[in-house]
Amino acid sequence: MSPVFSHGDLRLYILSLLDEAPRHGYDLMQALTERTGGTYSPSAGTIYPRLAKLEEEGLVTKTVDGRKTVYEITDAGRTEVAARSGDLQGIQAGLADSVRLIADEVRGSVRDAMRSLRADLAAASREEREQAQPSLVDDARSRSREQLSRADAALTEFRGRVRSELRAHVARGGELREAGVDEIEAALRQASDAVARAMRV
Known part of the structure; x- marks a missing residue:
């Protein structure tokens, strides 16, 4: 668990980033670093297991684009982001x-x-x-x-x-x-x- 996000917050924040646009793993890591003012730079070992879990839950899908794997939010993922908009506002x-x-x-x-x-x-x-x-x-x-x-x-x-x-x-x-x-x-x-x-x- 990161020192910035409380339990479950990182999972939700990743979903919200994917709700903005499809992203590959490195792009997500960069976005998290930028959104947290550089105080949190997640590793691949932090991001990819969470993406795999979100995929298992049917909240994201992935496609291979050359050497990159691009993750995209599903309708179910968008529903969760919308339902937890208050939590997102609290995080921000x-x-x-x-x-x-x-x-x-x-x-x-x-x-x-x-x-x-x-x-x-x-x-x-x-x-x-x-x-x-x-x-x-x-x-x-x-x-x-x-x-x-x-x-x-x-x-x-x-x-x-x-x-x-x-x-x-x-x-x-x-x-x-x-x-x-x-x-x-x-x-x-x-x-x-x-x-x-x-x-x-």
């Missing part, structure tokens, strides 16, 4: 909620990390201004290198924490869709701007 709403949640979590982590980094950079800048003297240029450069290492360590720690949160979210069944990644990228651009402003303090 859950995926959208998960994207918003992970985006909010990332924005919060970015804000916290940037507040800490701005404070560290501001303190380092004040310390350098207080201690710097024309005759001690080399010492000032040495201190700057030390502070650079400190800032780099903070950024590395932040990156690791956010990656861990993202992976944990997906492992718990969360979804990360394209819109959510767009929000994450926007938050990171804001964070980059904040770093630039902090260095000017």
